[in-house]
Amino acid sequence: MGAGAPYVRARRFWSAGVLTGHRRRRAWSVRRERARFETKRNGRPRPGAGHILHDAMFPPSRLTRPFHLPALLLSALAGGAAVSGCGGAGGNAGGQGSGDDGTIVVTADRLLDGRGGVLENHGVVVRDGRIAAIAPAAELPASGERLDYPGGAILPGLIDTHVHLDWHFGPDDRLARGAPAEVSAMRAVENGLNMLHAGFTTVQSLGSAVDGPVRDAVARGVVPGPRIITSLGQLSQNTGGAEELAAAVHRLADAGADAIKIFASESIRVGGGPTLSQDELDAACGAAAERGLRTLVHAHGPESAARASRAGCTTIEHGALLDQETLDLLAANGTYYDPNMHLIFVNYFENRDRYLGIGNYTEEGFEQMERGRVRAVETFRAALATPGLKIVFGTDAVAGAHGQNAREAVARVREGGQDPADVIVGLTSLAAESLGLAEEVGTLVPGFAADLIVVEGDPIARIEALHEVRLVMRDGRIHRR
Numbered sequence: 516m517g518a519g520a521p522y523v524r525a526r527r528f529w530s531a532g533v534l535t536g537h538r539r540r541r542a543w544s545v546r547r548e549r550a551r552f553e554t555k556r557n558g559r560p561r562p563g564a565g566h567i568l569h570d571a572m573f574p575p576s577r578l579t580r581p582f583h584l585p586a587l588l589l590s591a592l593a594g595g596a597a598v599s600g601c602g603g604a605g606g607n608a609g610g611q612g613s614g615d616d617g618t619i620v621v622t623a624d625r626l627l628d629g630r631g632g633v634l635e636n637h638g639v640v641v642r643d644g645r646i647a648a649i650a651p652a653a654e655l656p657a658s659g660e661r662l663d664y665p666g667g668a669i670l671p672g673l674i675d676t677h678v679h680l681d682w683h684f685g686p687d688d689r690l691a692r693g694a695p696a697e698v699s700a701m702r703a704v705e706n707g708l709n710m711l712h713a714g715f716t717t718v719q720s721l722g723s724a725v726d727g728p729v730r731d732a733v734a735r736g737v738v739p740g741p742r743i744i745t746s747l748g749q750l751s752q753n754t755g756g757a758e759e760l761a762a763a764v765h766r767l768a769d770a771g772a773d774a775i776k777i778f779a780s781e782s783i784r785v786g787g788g789p790t791l792s793q794d795e796l797d798a799a800c801g802a803a804a805e806r807g808l809r810t811l812v813h814a815h816g817p818e819s820a821a822r823a824s825r826a827g828c829t830t831i832e833h834g835a836l837l838d839q840e841t842l843d844l845l846a847a848n849g850t851y852y853d854p855n856m857h858l859i860f861v862n863y864f865e866n867r868d869r870y871l872g873i874g875n876y877t878e879e880g881f882e883q884m885e886r887g888r889v890r891a892v893e894t895f896r897a898a899l900a901t902p903g904l905k906i907v908f909g910t911d912a913v914a915g916a917h918g919q920n921a922r923e924a925v926a927r928v929r930e931g932g933q934d935p936a937d938v939i940v941g942l943t944s945l946a947a948e949s950l951g952l953a954e955e956v957g958t959l960v961p962g963f964a965a966d967l968i969v970v971e972g973d974p975i976a977r978i979e980a981l982h983e984v985r986l987v988m989r990d991g992r993i994h995r996r
Contacts (some may be wrong), residue, residue, distance in 0.1 A: 522859050549635065560835045568814030570848035596946040618642050618659025619993075620985065622652055623667035623969055629943035629958040631936055633975070639669060641965040644991035648961055655706075662996070664969045664985055670939065672716025672741075672966030672989060673981075674946035675920050676853055677811070677832055680706055680720035680729065680743065684914050689869050690876075699725045707733065709918030714981065715741055716966040716989040717947070717956055719909075721776040721811055721832075722746030729792070739994055742966070744950060746811065750799060752780035752790040757798035759792075764802035774912040774950075775803045777828070780819035783887040784880030787815030789834050796826040809951060813851075815887075817841040824850040832909065832947060834890035834898075842897060846904040851949045853909040857926035860888040862916040868913065895931045906933075906951045908941040921981040930979040935978045965991040 522846050584923040596877035622638035626649065638655045639647040683702035685691035692703075703725055710718055718741045720726045733740035747767055753765050764775055777799055779791045791799075800810045804827060812823040816836045823831060824844050834841075845852050863870060863884060870876040898904055910916065910923045924942060927933045947957025971983035987995035 526726040534946065545645075559771060561906070563928060573986070574870065574881075581635070590660065592778065593735075593950055604698050608677065618656065619965075619988075619991065620659055620661045621664070621669060621967065621988075622662070623664040623669045623760075625938060625973060626669045626959060627671075627975070629671040629940065629947075629959065630942075631940055637669075639965075639967060640960060641988070641991050644961060644965055646961050646965050646967075647962050649959060658951070659890070661965070662969075663984065667969045667985055668973055668980065670714075670968050670970065671943040671959050672968055672987070672995050673714045673718040673921070673942045674719075674908065674950070674957060675715050675910055675912065676719045676907050676946050677708070678706075678718045678744070678912040678917070678920075679723070680718070681723050681725050682706075682912075684866075684869055690873050692873070693955045696725055699723070700729055703729045704732075704738055704740060706912075706917035707743065710912070710920060711739065711741045711982070711987060711989065712995050713918045713920060714968040715920055715969075715971070716987065717742040717744070717746040717950070717952070719774065719811075719950060720771075722748060723932050724770075725746060727771055733804070741989065742956070746776035747772040748773050749778060751777040753874075757792075757795045760795055760799040761802035764799055764806065764808070767805075768806040768808055772808065774829075775808050776813070777810060777823075778811060778813045779823050779979070780815045782875055782877045782880075783815050783833070783835055784850065784877070784883045786883070787819075788812075789816060789819040791819070793822045793825065796822050798827065799827040802913070807883070809949075811857055820845065824848045831906070832911070833891075835887050835894055837894050837898075837982040839897055839901070842894075842901045842904060846901050849905070851905045851950075852898055852905050853907050854893040854895045854898060855911040856920065856923070856931060858916055858923040859911040859913070862882055862913065862919070866915040892930055895927070897935075899933055905945060906941055908938070912925055924981055925978050935975045938978065939974060965989075 527672070542633065568901050594674070621641065625892055626637045627640070636652045637649060637948045638652055639646060640650065640656060651711050651826055655723040666931065681699040683691050683706065685694065707718070721744060722745045723899040724747050726743060727738070727747055727839070730745055732738045733743055747770055750760055751765050754760050767775060777796070777883035779789065779796060781788050781790055803810045809829040811830045811832055813832050814820040814823050815833050817838050817840065820831045820834050820837055821841050821844055829848065830853055831845060832853050833855050834852060867881065869883070898906055908924065910920045912920055912929040927938050928935050944953070944957040947953050947955070959967060964987055967988050969986035970980045971985055972980040974980040984995065
C-alpha cells in the first residue's frame with residue numbers, strides 16, 4: 516500500500532456517514548482494521564533511531580493533511596470519564612465545576628508553591644479557571660465550594676517533559692506497532708487520563724502525529740486530559756542531511772508542532788553513539804529557532820550532547836553516558852538536562868516479555884539497558900553536583916509506564932540523592948520554564964492557570980507522598996477528588 520493508505524482508511528472509518536447510523540459497517544471496519552494490524556506486527560523498525568519511531572504511520576509529508584478525532588470516539592470518552600468518577604457538567608469533559616458563585620477554595624496543612632516556597636495553613640482561591648488568591652486559612656472567603664484536606668499538601672500540577680502518549684500494548688499484550696489511527700488516538704487519551712489522575716496536569720509528548728488531534732480535543736474541553744505539548748513526530752539521520760532536516764522542521768512547524776524532537780544518537784540498546792553531525796544539528800536547531808520552537812534532543816553520549824548544546828538546542832534527553840566536561844558545557848550554555856534515569860529502564864525490565872524480540876529490544880539490548888541503568892544513576896549524581904545545570908523532570912513514559920510517572924521522582928531522591936524540594940521544583944516551575952510556560956503553569960501564584968494537586972502528607976519529608984494524590988485540578992476543573 517502507498518504511504519497515504521492508513522490516512523485514507525482512517526478518514527473512511529471516521530467519515531460522518533460511517534459514524535452516524537451505520538453500526539454494522541462501523542463494527543466491520545474496526546474488525547477489518549484490527550485484522551490488518553495483526554498482519555503487520557512482525558515488521559522491522561526503521562533503523563537508526565533510539566526508539567521505534569512513531570511517524571512510521573504518519574510521515575512528515577502528510578502532517579499537513581486534516582486529521583480529526585471522530586465525534587463518536589470523543590463522546591464515548593467524555594461519557595466514560597464521567598462514569599469513572601470525574602463527574603460534573605459543563606466545561607472540560609469529565610471535570611467537576613465550582614460552586615454557584617464560580618469559586619473553589621482548597622485548603623491543606625501546607626502549600627508548596629513550586630519555586631521552593633512553603634506556606635503553612637494556607638489555601639488557594641480558584642475562580643474562572645485561574646488562581647484568584649492565596650491566603651492564610653483565616654482570610655479565605657466563606658463563599659464558593661470549599662475543599663479541605665487536613666494532613667495534606669497543595670502543589671502545582673505536576674509536569675512530565677518527556678512522554679510518548681500513544682505507546683500501548685496491543686491485543687496480544689505485546690508492544691503495538693502500526694496500530695490504526697483510531698486505536699492510537701483512543702490509547703493516547705487513555706494514557707493521558709492515567710497521567711492526569713496521577714497528578715500530571717501537563718505532559719510533553721515526543722511524539723506522534725496522532726498527538727495533535729488529541730491535544731486539540733483536550734484543549735477544547737471535548738475530552739478530559741492533561742495539557743498536551745507535542746512534537747508531532749521525530750527527526751533522525753533517516754530524515755536526511757542538513758537541508759532535509761531544516762525542511763522537515765518547517766513541515767512540522769506548519770503542521771502545528773509545539774516543539775521539535777531530534778535523534779542525535781543511537782539507542783542505548785545499541786551503544787548510544789552519535790548519528791548527526793554538528794552541521795546537521797546546527798541546521799535543525801537553527802530552523803526550529805527561526806520558527807520559535809524549542810528542540811528536544813535524544814543524545815546519550817558526550818559527543819552528541821555537546822554538538823546539540825553548541826547548536827543552541829533547548830534540552831538534552833537521556834544523556835546516560837555523559838561525562839563531566841559535557842555536563843559543564845550544558846550548564847555554561849544554559850541547556851536543560853532531562854536525565855530519564857529510572858522509570859524508562861524499570862518499565863522495560865518489568866515488561867520485558869512484552870517488548871523482547873521487537874526491533875532492537877533484543878537480549879543484547881536488554882543487557883545494554885541493564886548496564887545503562889547503572890551508568891544513568893552515576894551520571895545523574897554527577898549532574899546534581901554540576902553548578903548551574905538545570906535538571907528538569909521527564910520520564911520517557913512508554914507503554915506500561917503512563918500513570919507511574921512519579922516513580923521517577925522517588926528514585927531521584929532515594930537512588931540519585933536529589934533533595935526532595937529540588938525534585939518538586941524540577942517537576943513544576945523549572946519544567947514549566949523549559950516548556951516556555953513559566954508564566955502560565957508550574958507555580959501557585961495569583962493569575963496563573965489553576966493547575967494544582969493535593970497529596971497526602973508532606974512530599975518534602977517523604978517523597979513517596981507524590982503517589983498519594985487526593986485532588987487533581989486542571990484549569991480550575993476537578994478531575995480527581
